[in-house]
Amino acid sequence: MDRYAARVTKKTQKLHTLKVGAAEITYTLTRRQRKTVGLYVHPDLRIEVRAAPHVPLDFIQRFVASRADWILVKQAEMQKRVAALPPPKPERRYADGEIFQLLGREYRLEVHAVSRRESVTIQRGRLIVCVRDGNRERAGQLIARYIRKQAERIFTRRLALAWRSAAHWGKPYPPLKFRKMRARWGSCASNGTVTLNIRLIAAPLALIDYVILHELCHLREMNHSPRFYAHLASVCPDWRIKRRALREFRFLD
Numbered sequence: 001m002d003r004y005a006a007r008v009t010k011k012t013q014k015l016h017t018l019k020v021g022a023a024e025i026t027y028t029l030t031r032r033q034r035k036t037v038g039l040y041v042h043p044d045l046r047i048e049v050r051a052a053p054h055v056p057l058d059f060i061q062r063f064v065a066s067r068a069d070w071i072l073v074k075q076a077e078m079q080k081r082v083a084a085l086p087p088p089k090p091e092r093r094y095a096d097g098e099i100f101q102l103l104g105r106e107y108r109l110e111v112h113a114v115s116r117r118e119s120v121t122i123q124r125g126r127l128i129v130c131v132r133d134g135n136r137e138r139a140g141q142l143i144a145r146y147i148r149k150q151a152e153r154i155f156t157r158r159l160a161l162a163w164r165s166a167a168h169w170g171k172p173y174p175p176l177k178f179r180k181m182r183a184r185w186g187s188c189a190s191n192g193t194v195t196l197n198i199r200l201i202a203a204p205l206a207l208i209d210y211v212i213l214h215e216l217c218h219l220r221e222m223n224h225s226p227r228f229y230a231h232l233a234s235v236c237p238d239w240r241i242k243r244r245a246l247r248e249f250r251f252l253d
Helices: 057-066 068-084 136-169 198-202 205-217 226-235 239-248
Strands: 013-020 023-031 038-041 047-051 099-102 105-114 119-123 126-132 176-179 186-188 194-197
Touching (some): 099 136, 119 136, 136 198, 205 226, 226 239
Parallel strands (some): 023 047, 176 194
Antiparallel strands (some): 013 023, 038 047, 186 194
16 A cells, blocks of 8 residues: 555545446545545556545546546556566575575575584585574574675775775775665765675675776766766776676576
8 A cells, every 4th residue: 555545544445346348447436635536556456546525426437437448558567567577586494505695606505503603604615504403593694694794894895996996086085884775786975985785795796896986986976977977987997898797697685
């Protein structure tokens, strides 16, 4: 339910069905003070009409009937979008054999039960987790902590290396933060702070370096103007190739 509908009490919402030719259209009528009549097709194919209490039902029925073709087209578009979405990733169970990524390589998980010292190590293509009593939930916590530490260590070092290309700009060395983000790989705040997505640690070093250089260029241009890309090309001439590679890289998480 969207934010608007969440503010509406159930008494103001009623279900109506309208037959238009061979099609049967069922919609929710939400009564609320507003100046216009609104028609919405939601991603779950639900149809909603929003109108003020004084608008007659027969007017709304005619309005919906007049937009029947538009409604059917919109529903078809929504169905195509849903069908095109990748299947949801299975939830981690931290079972032996699950694959984890680090710096572009894949590692198969092995969980070992121990009674004392817990640890996470990488050995010959395996991510080995030693955890008390073989507790899988605890293994997930150890892996998350290990991946974060690796990200903080490697990102800090790669920023220092990338800075060699940007130091002549005369900008202060940027503070570095780490976060898990879904929508972006990095950001640069107006105060100069660079934030990198912890998930980026799964990618090869060359792509991590590209993201860092991209964010450093925002120290000079806080936009994506031609001037920004000119700066990026000066420090990363093959940025287009790396941007494409990053978009095509298959992240498991």
